[in-house]
Amino acid sequence: MKEADPIGVPRRLFGNVGLPPTRRDILKSSAFALLPFATALPNHPSPNQQPMTANGSTDPYPIPWLDKFGSHNQAAGLNNEPGHIYHFKGRVVRCNSFTGMGTDNKGNRIAFGAPSTDYGVMQGEYWAARTSQQGTFVHI
Amino acid sequence: MFQGPVVPANEIHDFHPPIAPSGLFWVVPVSEGALTFSGDGSSFTLEMRNVTVIDQPRFPALDSIGTPARMSFRLVGKSTGEPVKYEDASKHFRFTGTRASCQLEAQVEVPSIGFSWKSDPLSTSKSDFAIMGEEVNGRYYDS
Numbered sequence: 001m002k003e004a005d006p007i008g009v010p011r012r013l014f015g016n017v018g019l020p021p022t023r024r025d026i027l028k029s030s031a032f033a034l035l036p037f038a039t040a041l042p043n044h045p046s047p048n049q050q051p052m053t054a055n056g057s058t059d060p061y062p063i064p065w066l067d068k069f070g071s072h073n074q075a076a077g078l079n080n081e082p083g084h085i086y087h088f089k090g091r092v093v094r095c096n097s098f099t100g101m102g103t104d105n106k107g108n109r110i111a112f113g114a115p116s117t118d119y120g121v122m123q124g125e126y127w128a129a130r131t132s133q134q135g136t137f138v139h140i
Numbered sequence: 141m142f143q144g145p146v147v148p149a150n151e152i153h154d155f156h157p158p159i160a161p162s163g164l165f166w167v168v169p170v171s172e173g174a175l176t177f178s179g180d181g182s183s184f185t186l187e188m189r190n191v192t193v194i195d196q197p198r199f200p201a202l203d204s205i206g207t208p209a210r211m212s213f214r215l216v217g218k219s220t221g222e223p224v225k226y227e228d229a230s231k232h233f234r235f236t237g238t239r240a241s242c243q244l245e246a247q248v249e250v251p252s253i254g255f256s257w258k259s260d261p262l263s264t265s266k267s268d269f270a271i272m273g274e275e276v277n278g279r280y281y282d283s
Contacts, residue, residue: 002163061278062163065231069200073165076269079226081233084167087278091177092235093184093217093270095242100265102141102246110152111141112246112259115268118213119244121186122167123175127279136170138186140156140193140212 034129055129060085060137076118084139090124141257150272153257154197155211155248183218184272195250206211207253214262217270224271232281237273241266 038056054079062072065087074081075096082094120139125132141153156166168191177184191213195204219238227234243265248256259265276283 001147012146049159051143057162058162058180059162060164060167062160062165063277071159071165071200081228081275081277082146082226082235082271083233083275084165087147087280089276089280091272092237093240093242093272095215095217095240095267095270098244098265099242099267099270100241100259101262102257102259105254109190110141110143110144112258113265114142114151119186119242120167121170121175121184121215123170123273125280136172136175137167138170138175138188139165140191140213 018119024085053129055131058129060126060128060133060135061087063106075116076120078087078107082120084120085122085126085137087127088122088124090122095119145167151197151203153195153250153255154199155193155195155209156199157191158206181219182221184216186213187217188213193248195248207249209248209249211246211248213282215242215244216262217242217272218219219272220272224273229281231276231277233277234281235271235273235275237271240270242270 063074063081063084064072065074067073067075067106074084076094078081097113097115098117099111099113101109104110118139123136125134127133143152143186144150157168160167167230170186170188174188175184175186181197190210191211193209193211195208196204198204217240222239224239225236229270240261243262245259245262247256249256
């Protein structure tokens with residue numbers, strides 16, 4: 001390829017045979033020298049990177065309904081949904097209103113438990129990342 | 141944990157996992173072998189060590205601070221045999237199981253404030269409400 005310089009003398013795109021390089025030639029060659037870096041960085045993963053799917057996380061979905069505090073937490077109790085994972089089938093345990101006593105590292109006797117002190121166990125199949133998953137989880 | 145009568149103003153510690161970015165509420169995975177059921181499924185034991193939790197005594201206040209903590213616990217439960225069924229078609233869930241009794245022993249540590257606490261033995265605790273069984277919800281509800 002050739003192009004004309006301002007005074008009409010044909011020049012090669014990447015240099016002018018027999019002539020000293022102009023400022024334009026230096027700028028052009030610098031820009032082209034950077035091209036391999038510009039194309040390699042964003043488009044080509046490094047050898048250590050694995051190809052990724054885009055199916056979402058395999059973490060369980062929360063129950064969609066909100067409690068009075070704006071959380072996805074279902075209170076334990078009669079006729080309430082016992083689990084915390086949506087799109088789930090499997091074993092569930094739910095227990096609450098724990099009470100008991102304990103001792104801290106200074107010897108103070110401190111009670112634990114309240115009506116809201118609850119545990120939940122979920123073991124089975126759940127749906128996430130567009131397919132079925134297996135897992136065991138505890139709500140503390 | 142409460143210093144004095146069990147009312148919110150007296151709560152001095154409250155241990156739970158953080159809410160997940162998805163909104164999943166205070167739920168953590170259980171490692172393999174930590175949960176065991178009896179052969180007939182009528183009783184279970186869940187034992188976990190050094191679970192990463194936060195101490196957030198002012199929860200549910202939105203500005204309540206959570207201090208990193210660790211918790212170990214043993215939760216045991218046993219079915220009473222009394223059948224229970226909860227179902228809400230509008231919310232797509234069905235639970236079929238029994239009532240149960242559960243007991244808990246635990247210990248916690250909050251290293252940054254030099255606090256630790258250990259409960260009395262398992263047999264001294266109790267829960268007022270417990271159920272165990274099978275649940276289906278969401279996309280599994282109609283299948």
